[in-house]
Amino acid sequence: MTNTSWDLFSRTLKIINGSHREPGGRRFWIATSLLTAIFATGSVVAAPDMGAIQAKAQTCIACHASGIKLGNPPISVPTLEDQHAEFIVAALEAFKNGKRSSSTMSPIAASLSNDDIHALGDYFNGAGLTPQRPPDNVKMPKVVLEVCESCHGRTGMGVVPEVPVIGGQHSDYLSNALHAFRSEKRKSAVMGSLAASLSDEDITAAANFFSQQAYLSNEKFVAGPISEENRTDTVASTTRQPAPAAVQQKVARQLVVAMSMVDIKGGIFEMGSNMVDEDAPGYPKHAVTVQAFRLAAYPVTFAEYDVFAIATGRAKPDDEGWGRDKYPVINVDWNDTMAFIMWLNKETGRRFRLPSEAEWEYAAHAGTSTNYWWGDQTDFSMFNSHKNVGRDRWLYTSPVGSFPASPWGLYDMTGNVFQRVADCRHASYVGAPTDGSAWITSPCLLRIMRGGSWHTLGAAARARARTAVSDVMTSDTIGFRLAEKR
Numbered sequence: 367m368t369n370t371s372w373d374l375f376s377r378t379l380k381i382i383n384g385s386h387r388e389p390g391g392r393r394f395w396i397a398t399s400l401l402t403a404i405f406a407t408g409s410v411v412a413a414p415d416m417g418a419i420q421a422k423a424q425t426c427i428a429c430h431a432s433g434i435k436l437g438n439p440p441i442s443v444p445t446l447e448d449q450h451a452e453f454i455v456a457a458l459e460a461f462k463n464g465k466r467s468s469s470t471m472s473p474i475a476a477s478l479s480n481d482d483i484h485a486l487g488d489y490f491n492g493a494g495l496t497p498q499r500p501p502d503n504v505k506m507p508k509v510v511l512e513v514c515e516s517c518h519g520r521t522g523m524g525v526v527p528e529v530p531v532i533g534g535q536h537s538d539y540l541s542n543a544l545h546a547f548r549s550e551k552r553k554s555a556v557m558g559s560l561a562a563s564l565s566d567e568d569i570t571a572a573a574n575f576f577s578q579q580a581y582l583s584n585e586k587f588v589a590g591p592i593s594e595e596n597r598t599d600t601v602a603s604t605t606r607q608p609a610p611a612a613v614q615q616k617v618a619r620q621l622v623v624a625m626s627m628v629d630i631k632g633g634i635f636e637m638g639s640n641m642v643d644e645d646a647p648g649y650p651k652h653a654v655t656v657q658a659f660r661l662a663a664y665p666v667t668f669a670e671y672d673v674f675a676i677a678t679g680r681a682k683p684d685d686e687g688w689g690r691d692k693y694p695v696i697n698v699d700w701n702d703t704m705a706f707i708m709w710l711n712k713e714t715g716r717r718f719r720l721p722s723e724a725e726w727e728y729a730a731h732a733g734t735s736t737n738y739w740w741g742d743q744t745d746f747s748m749f750n751s752h753k754n755v756g757r758d759r760w761l762y763t764s765p766v767g768s769f770p771a772s773p774w775g776l777y778d779m780t781g782n783v784f785q786r787v788a789d790c791r792h793a794s795y796v797g798a799p800t801d802g803s804a805w806i807t808s809p810c811l812l813r814i815m816r817g818g819s820w821h822t823l824g825a826a827a828r829a830r831a832r833t834a835v836s837d838v839m840t841s842d843t844i845g846f847r848l849a850e851k852r
Contacts, residue, residue: 442536451491507571533579540573608679618713626663656802664766692765700837721849722804744824749781783845791834819843
């Protein structure tokens with residue numbers, strides 16, 4: 367039985383019996399879709415040896431569910447309850463291939479086959495796919511809002527499956543992990559750079575906060591006692607009556623005339639990376655032929671989105687008090703994004719869309735093969751990031767076009783806000799289209815976003831770096847950019 371078939375089969379069983387939770391009550395149709403995907407291949411799917419899997423899982427449970435402490439000084443063994451399967455698999459593979467080292471875990475992982483590792487990931491998998499925010503009255507440390515939230519969410523649930531669930535984890539384990547990243551005893555390009563910016567007080571505050579979080583079976587958040595100040599996230603905008611059809615058409619056409627679209631010539635480029643580690647971009651590296659297309663010079667702004675919201679009677683998205691007008695629109699989900707695009711197309715006769723992931727990366731490189739269009743080295747003066755140095759005088763989002771354009775005339779392809787693209791998330795590029803088109807499969811549980819944001823450091827902003835979110839996810843770090851066929 368292939369890993370792919372086993373992944374689909376075991377995950378389907380969990381969805382059907384309720385041990386794997388999906389957002390929005392979609393358990394049945396996701397399960398049937400997965401079963402269809404299995405049998406549509408025409409392959410014979412062998413039944414997994416559940417007894418052997420459970421036996422191996424008991425070895426894990428003996429330490430990971432007992433609350434014991436190991437090491438010198440003794441540190442709590444991390445709990446696996448409600449952990450993302452993808453993270454469990456990545457961790458076991460790292461221990462197995464020597465990228466992570468532990469006198470306890472390394473020999474255990476070395477004894478596991480690849481099928482064992484994927485089976486254990488599915489066995490313990492229990493986390494939902496939609497990050498939840500705590501209620502507005504929950505207070506949290508500043509470090510969580512400024513450093514941790516963009517990847518781990520405000521509840522420690524993780525915004526993508528590769529990011530571990532740290533909500534409800536032992537505080538001493540979390541503290542020890544952050545200290546290990548800061549001292550580089552534990553290697554990670556992303557976590558190492560973030561942890562290096564944390565004080566001992568920050569580490570303690572973050573560890574204590576996340577250790578007190580938990581989730582009910584219906585994915586609702588339960589908060590522990592928190593004492594630090596929190597900002598509120600309220601949307602003051604209200605809905606209104608839609609404008610007459612003639613008015614909507616007029617303002618949409620005016621909006622399109624004012625937009626700056628850049629002609630991108632077609633070409634062949636090497637997409638992705640051959641690196642295979644926890645911080646690597648997509649792999650394997652592969653040649654992609656991109657057809658000529660147009661890409662917006664800037665991410666969609668509040669000024670542009672507000673025209674649509676007012677014309678159609680929708681509520682305006684929250685700008686967090688940071689500014690509207692030329693600031694990139696934030697706090698919009700996938701449906702909000704597509705509604706804007708479909709409205710523009712209906713009223714103007716154009717064919718706007720989101721770029722494919724390949725188109726986005728091709729344009730971000732701007733004819734180069736380096737990490738950024740200006741070179742391999744991270745230059746924080748060239749984009750809006752968490753570092754706030756050089757031109758970056760904004761703590762949060764910045765007006766579009768505040769930083770230099772790439773040689774292809776594109777602004778904010780690095781930092782400011784993540785940009786959604788059309789592709790569904792896949793664990794690797796194996797089987798990906800090579801013609802530059804979007805890779806869309808059903809069900810599409812997560813979609814790719816690119817470019818990093820004001821909340822990230824260099825690694826997440828590289829031209830090849832990728833992450834993904836669910837369609838219902840809204841964030842003050844996520845926006846989008848328009849594309850169009852030439």
